[in-house]
Amino acid sequence: xxxxxxxxxxxxxxxxxxxxxxxxxxxxxxxxxxxxxxxxxxxxxxxxxxxxxxxxxxxxxxxxxxxxxxxxxxxxxxxxxxxxxxxxxxxxxxxxxxxxxxxxxxxxxxxxxxxxx
Amino acid sequence: xxxxxxxxxxxxxxxxxxxxxxxxxxxxxxxxxxxxxxxxxxxxxxxxxxxxxxxxxxxxxxxxxxxxxxxxxxxxxxxxxxxxxxxxxxxxxxxxxxxxxxxxxxxxxxxxx
Numbered sequence: 001x002x003x004x005x006x007x008x009x010x011x012x013x014x015x016x017x018x019x020x021x022x023x024x025x026x027x028x029x030x031x032x033x034x035x036x037x038x039x040x041x042x043x044x045x046x047x048x049x050x051x052x053x054x055x056x057x058x059x060x061x062x063x064x065x066x067x068x069x070x071x072x073x074x075x076x077x078x079x080x081x082x083x084x085x086x087x088x089x090x091x092x093x094x095x096x097x098x099x100x101x102x103x104x105x106x107x108x109x110x111x112x113x114x115x116x117x
Numbered sequence: 118x119x120x121x122x123x124x125x126x127x128x129x130x131x132x133x134x135x136x137x138x139x140x141x142x143x144x145x146x147x148x149x150x151x152x153x154x155x156x157x158x159x160x161x162x163x164x165x166x167x168x169x170x171x172x173x174x175x176x177x178x179x180x181x182x183x184x185x186x187x188x189x190x191x192x193x194x195x196x197x198x199x200x201x202x203x204x205x206x207x208x209x210x211x212x213x214x215x216x217x218x219x220x221x222x223x224x225x226x227x228x229x230x
Contacts, residue, residue: 108160
């Protein structure tokens with residue numbers, strides 16, 4: 001199994017540009033999520049999905065869109081990049097262990113380091 | 118508001134000594150609790166979890182954690198630290214009845230040779 005894969009590993013954007021960060025998993029996990037990691041801020045949840053066709057907002061959703069058309073893929077779209085979106089982005093997946101799709105332990109991808117100038 | 122606190126930004130421990138990384142939480146009901154580790158320039162790796170049952174849970178790399186309901190804490194421990202344990206450690210919580218995961222801000226652990 002490849003686990004959770006993310007592309008690209010590094011990206012530099014200019015303010016106002018758009019792009020999609022790709023995330024895929026081959027473990028048949030229902031639950032997938034996107035986080036951003038900033039120094040001193042820990043991990044903050046952007047969007048998450050409890051299954052194909054279902055997405056919901058996390059703590060910091062503004063400026064980002066997601067969709068979940070398949071179990072395997074969960075792309076994150078930056079609509080109009082801003083310097084405040086400079087960060088490291090992690091995708092994660094997990095199987096739902098509890099009632100209502102509550103996630104158990106998550107498997108993380110290697111991350112995408114994004115710089116917006 | 119529901120939250121997770123890791124009160125120490127950094128913990129320094131001499132190699133061979135016991136280590137503790139603290140985590141406290143403020144959430145409703147009976148939460149799921151997790152610890153993750155992040156090595157430099159890597160994604161996070163799962164260490165251990167508490168769902169229900171025995172308050173002392175054992176995980177990867179010799180780590181363990183104790184769930185204390187009265188103190189709403191879930192501290193990470195290891196009896197004898199290794200230099201290779203140096204990394205960033207995150208506590209995470211899923212509140213009862215919720216499907217969002219809340220992460221702490223992380224604690225950087227330095228093991229001194």
